[in-house]
Amino acid sequence: MSLEISGLSFGYRTHSLFDGLTALPLRRGELAALVGPNGVGKSSLFRLVAGLLKPSCGTIHLDGHDTATMSERRRAERVFLLTQHTAMRATLGVFEVVLLAKRGWSGGKARPDDITRVERVLEELGIDHLSDRLVTELSGGQQQLVALCQALVRDPDVLLLDEPTSALDLRRQLEVMHLVRRVTHDRGIVTVAALHDLGLACRFADRFLLLHEGRIAADGPAREVLSAGATSNAYGVRLAIEEAMNGSLMVHADLLN
Ligand SMILES: Nc1ncnc2c1ncn2[C@@H]1O[C@H](COP(=O)(O)OP(=O)(O)OP(=O)(O)O)[C@@H](O)[C@H]1O
DSSP states (O other): OEEEEEEEEEEOSSOEEEEEEEEEEEETTOEEEEEOOTTSSHHHHHHHHTTSSOOSEEEEEETTEEGGGSOHHHHHHHEEEEOSOOOOOSOOBHHHHHHHHHHGGGOSSOOHHHHHHHHHHHHHTTOGGGTTSBGGGSOHHHHHHHHHHHHHHTOOSEEEEESTTTTOOHHHHHHHHHHHHHHHHHHTOEEEEEOSOHHHHHHHOSEEEEEETTEEEEEEOHHHHHHSHHHHHHHTEEEEEEEOTTSOEEEEEEEOO
């Protein structure tokens, strides 16, 4: 059971981005980091998988079903995209926006178990004290955490996280990534997180996908992908990996001369 991207081609009006992009299946229970320099197409790839953009050719299969043949509603239930721009404009409270995400398409009155679920997720992300605050009055990092709560209460099969920790402080970054990894493993979902912080990605991702020049230029465990010349080449830096005493990897990057 997995997400399979095969032969995907896509371009914007002025330029082509992907020409037959294929990735090895992304398996349930696996947290993959999608890495690559600015403008390489990470967000666009997410939008294609979420069905917000249409490829000119190629397919995306979820558990064997072609997502192009799914109704918009079904796809929205199964695939959740957390975008980089989480600015929330609705003058609603935190609890309400997360509950709305939980109720999703079903609308209607909230059930007691929906309410309990929202309370649990707010607690898990450490923002239950913000329940009654208006989302418009939150800081960028707090809004990012609310958006993550929306993602988690929806129980998707595929969770696409576009820079999920970009606005978070150090501790929150670690807490969020721990939680994302746990949820991915426990619920058996496919999670792909676009991350610029390679150190953070190394620490939490089961697998690295390097996107460069319209294709997956490297794919595998962090150590393998980061030691491959393709990654240094993509970022235009010299990369060195060091193993700490506790076995975790540290990434050092330097400009090329
Ligand atoms: N709506 C659009 N119309 C035209 N070009 C676009 C549009 N959105 C993105 N692009 C271009 O497509 C390319 C890929 O953009 P995308 O946002 O997918 O990259 P990214 O890898 O997510 O970048 P970053 O790491 O900076 O967030 C860029 O050159 C960008 O300028």
